[in-house]
Amino acid sequence: MPRKVTYVFPRMGYSYAAFESFFQILGYDVITPEPSNSQTLKRGVSNSPEGMCFPFKILLGQFLKVLEENPDKYFKIVSLESYGPCRFGYYSPLYAKILKDRGFDNFEIVNVEGIYPPWYRGIPRFFKKLIKLIGWHTPWTGVKAFLIAGWKVYAIEQLERKLYYLIPREKIVGSAEKAFNRAFERIHHAPNKVKAIKEVLNEELKRMDSVKHVENVELPKVGLVGEAYMLMDYSNNLEIEKKLAYMGVDVDRSLWVTNWTLDRIIKTKEHLNHMLEVNKGYLDFFIGGDGQESIMNTILYKQKGFDGVIQVLPFGCLPETVAKQILSNVSEDYDIPVLSLSFDEQTGEAGFITRIEAFVDMIKDRKAAKVGKKKSTTVASQ
Amino acid sequence: MKIGVPRGLYFYVYYPMWYGFFKSLGHDVVLSVPTNKDILNLGVSNAVDDICISVKVYHGHVKYLLDKRNVDYVFVPRVVSEDKYRYTCPKLAAMPDLIKSAFNKDSERILSVNMYMNQGKKPLLDAFGKIGEKLGASVKSVKKAVKEAMGYQEKAVKCLRKGHNFAEIVKNIRNLDKLFDEPVKERRYNVALAGFPYDIYDGYMNGDVIKHLEEANVRVVITDMLNPKLYKHYTKYMIKDLFWHQANVAAKGGMYYMDSKDIDGVITVSSFNCGIGAIYEKLLDLYSKETNKPLMHIVVDEQTGDAGLVTRIEAFIDLIRVKRGDGLVAS
Ligand code: SF4
Ligand code: SF4
Numbered sequence: 001m002p003r004k005v006t007y008v009f010p011r012m013g014y015s016y017a018a019f020e021s022f023f024q025i026l027g028y029d030v031i032t033p034e035p036s037n038s039q040t041l042k043r044g045v046s047n048s049p050e051g052m053c054f055p056f057k058i059l060l061g062q063f064l065k066v067l068e069e070n071p072d073k074y075f076k077i078v079s080l081e082s083y084g085p086c087r088f089g090y091y092s093p094l095y096a097k098i099l100k101d102r103g104f105d106n107f108e109i110v111n112v113e114g115i116y117p118p119w120y121r122g123i124p125r126f127f128k129k130l131i132k133l134i135g136w137h138t139p140w141t142g143v144k145a146f147l148i149a150g151w152k153v154y155a156i157e158q159l160e161r162k163l164y165y166l167i168p169r170e171k172i173v174g175s176a177e178k179a180f181n182r183a184f185e186r187i188h189h190a191p192n193k194v195k196a197i198k199e200v201l202n203e204e205l206k207r208m209d210s211v212k213h214v215e216n217v218e219l220p221k222v223g224l225v226g227e228a229y230m231l232m233d234y235s236n237n238l239e240i241e242k243k244l245a246y247m248g249v250d251v252d253r254s255l256w257v258t259n260w261t262l263d264r265i266i267k268t269k270e271h272l273n274h275m276l277e278v279n280k281g282y283l284d285f286f287i288g289g290d291g292q293e294s295i296m297n298t299i300l301y302k303q304k305g306f307d308g309v310i311q312v313l314p315f316g317c318l319p320e321t322v323a324k325q326i327l328s329n330v331s332e333d334y335d336i337p338v339l340s341l342s343f344d345e346q347t348g349e350a351g352f353i354t355r356i357e358a359f360v361d362m363i364k365d366r367k368a369a370k371v372g373k374k375k376s377t378t379v380a381s382q
Numbered sequence: 383m384k385i386g387v388p389r390g391l392y393f394y395v396y397y398p399m400w401y402g403f404f405k406s407l408g409h410d411v412v413l414s415v416p417t418n419k420d421i422l423n424l425g426v427s428n429a430v431d432d433i434c435i436s437v438k439v440y441h442g443h444v445k446y447l448l449d450k451r452n453v454d455y456v457f458v459p460r461v462v463s464e465d466k467y468r469y470t471c472p473k474l475a476a477m478p479d480l481i482k483s484a485f486n487k488d489s490e491r492i493l494s495v496n497m498y499m500n501q502g503k504k505p506l507l508d509a510f511g512k513i514g515e516k517l518g519a520s521v522k523s524v525k526k527a528v529k530e531a532m533g534y535q536e537k538a539v540k541c542l543r544k545g546h547n548f549a550e551i552v553k554n555i556r557n558l559d560k561l562f563d564e565p566v567k568e569r570r571y572n573v574a575l576a577g578f579p580y581d582i583y584d585g586y587m588n589g590d591v592i593k594h595l596e597e598a599n600v601r602v603v604i605t606d607m608l609n610p611k612l613y614k615h616y617t618k619y620m621i622k623d624l625f626w627h628q629a630n631v632a633a634k635g636g637m638y639y640m641d642s643k644d645i646d647g648v649i650t651v652s653s654f655n656c657g658i659g660a661i662y663e664k665l666l667d668l669y670s671k672e673t674n675k676p677l678m679h680i681v682v683d684e685q686t687g688d689a690g691l692v693t694r695i696e697a698f699i700d701l702i703r704v705k706r707g708d709g710l711v712a713s
Binding site for chain 1: 429430432433460462467469470471472473475476478479480483484486496620621622624625626655656657658659660661663664665668671
């Protein structure tokens with residue numbers, strides 16, 4: 001008799017709500033790993049090769065905890081990966097080997113890979129894996145799972161954007177977050193129907209808008225670039241967006257699940273060409289990961305009038321370290337402050353806050369100085 | 383013209399080809415000195431903090447050559463791939479960009495081109511054609527130079543397959559035929575080094591591991607000596623191939639040596655903060671559990687060459703001596 005399967009997937013930011021729905025629609029049990037905490041991190045770090053990517057360690061720790069706590073269940077561990085310059089492409093074989101070596105055998109890994117050459121192997125492999133992921137269902141069920149998950153991701157992102165807009169403007173500290181938490185839970189548990197999700201989203205956006213806040217203030221603007229996972233998972237980037245927002249900054253994150261999917265899976269070619277064009281003279285080649293994006297988005301942020309950029313990277317990340325070196329030139333040439341923050345298991349809250357506070361103070365001063373200059377020139381010309 | 387070739391990274395794989403090419407066009411190849419303290423310091427101060435030590439050292443070599451006023455160009459190729467679908471790490475794929483970012487003022491003197499290796503003559507003709515154009519060479523002379531370049535590389539590979547190491551190839555670049563005819567010295571023990579050539583052959587950085595082993599009557603074989611056909615089948619154990627050619631060489635070559643009866647032990651050499659090293663080290667760790675072959679890791683960093691390393695190498699040699707029933711060295 002086939003054992004009942006429980007799915008576990010990499011938790012990233014608030015997107016877990018959408019993943020849960022995805023597997024529920026397909027009729028599977030699913031366990032969402034805990035957000036990173038000292039217990040998951042400890043497990044992940046002590047079982048990973050020392051020099052491995054921090055996101056690898058984080059996820060290994062989360063999976064390990066789930067496996068340990070549920071010895072009687074059989075798991076399909078979902079790993080999203082590709083075959084590319086980044087170590088990302090070899091996460092799942094290493095998970096498999098390390099977990100086996102640790103004595104677990106109640107799991108299999110389902111790695112969802114993009115299609116990579118040679119094509120005659122890549123395309124069949126892709127479909128084989130897709131079937132392994134979703135199992136045999138009527139095509140409609142599969143499509144519905146993707147559709148609903150997509151809608152939930154989109155809805156959550158709308159709520160998040162609203163949240164970061166409101167925090168620096170709210171009149172009562174914490175009121176925006178309270179409204180957001182409620183809204184998020186409602187989307188999380190919304191019935192798996194597009195119409196229902198849309199309705200909940202509209203209602204909750206309105207409700208968030210009614211949080212008392214001031215409009216029409218100009219705040220310093222900070223863009224976030226960096227490695228996708230660290231950037232999108234609040235439990236690992238120490239909630240950098242919220243922290244910046246509470247410091248009175250308009251914060252904008254460059255990578256979201258929606259634009260990531262659009263750029264990397266649907267409109268790959270355009271995206272790659274766009275990057276090469278913007279990055280010309282700085283980074284003229286494909287290097288995988290999100291390194292080219294980090295450079296491009298820094299330049300685009302400058303062009304959109306942002307006052308500073310923070311690069312969020314896992315310590316030792318290959319493409320982001322390349323980007324870090326090159327960003328120092330971009331920062332100089334384009335006259336935009338860039339702060340690179342590397343994260344690993346030792347990154348402490350206190351030091352982290354000090355660094356972003358200092359950065360925010362610096363860009364506030366710069367902004368004030370510029371406004372001052374502008375004013376004085378207009379005065380002089382009158 | 384004088385073309386500077388930094389003694390780092392892919393120098394340790396494709397130097398014969400580059401040498402042959404520039405030579406044939408009538409240019410002088412100027413090598414940077416073997417890594418020393420000054421080169422290392424130059425590298426450390428010019429590259430970003432968290433980058434791997436091998437790339438830092440490379441920055442040092444480039445800077446050394448840029449500082450020589452009589453060097454017209456410094457050759458910093460972008461080695462994109464080394465086989466069909468086998469590429470290089472993101473830092474290597476970005477090398478000319480990194481170098482230009484570090485030495486902005488000198489970017490005019492950086493000679494750079496994208497290279498696709500081991501995929502036939504066409505990509506080489508394209509790449510070298512671009513360089514030839516920049517150096518003012520005729521199409522005909524470039525064609526001839528590419529042929530010669532490939533000849534050098536083939537000879538070098540033949541020497542490697544026979545068991546000569548790349549350091550010997552560099553020394554005998556003018557006379558590879560002679561090197562090929564020389565016998566390879568047998569010794570009591572055989573130890574294999576698995577890793578990237580630039581970490582294995584940079585004696586200053588890795589605490590002269592080859593020298594130390596040879597002094598202990600160990601013959602050192604290296605993963606770059608193996609014909610890739612020999613270890614193809616290890617993909618199965620690895621579940622899937624690694625994306626990076628050199629990492630596959632290190633991982634699969636290391637496994638091949640672990641399965642070889644005449645090899646007493648395997649040592650991995652990798653670069654601090656490499657990250658890719660972490661993967662093949664782990665794979666070899668797991669594989670050595672299965673084969674029971676002694677395995678040691680050397681991670682090259684800014685101060686590898688200290689007494690601690692020598693002690694570790696000695697302990698490793700003791701271990702293989704005992705396994706062979708030779709007992710410990712009386713000291
Ligand atoms: S982007 Fe960085 S952290 Fe992510 S897989 Fe690649 S090297 Fe690792
Ligand atoms: S493979 Fe490792 S050592 Fe080589 S350049 Fe890349 S990160 Fe550095």
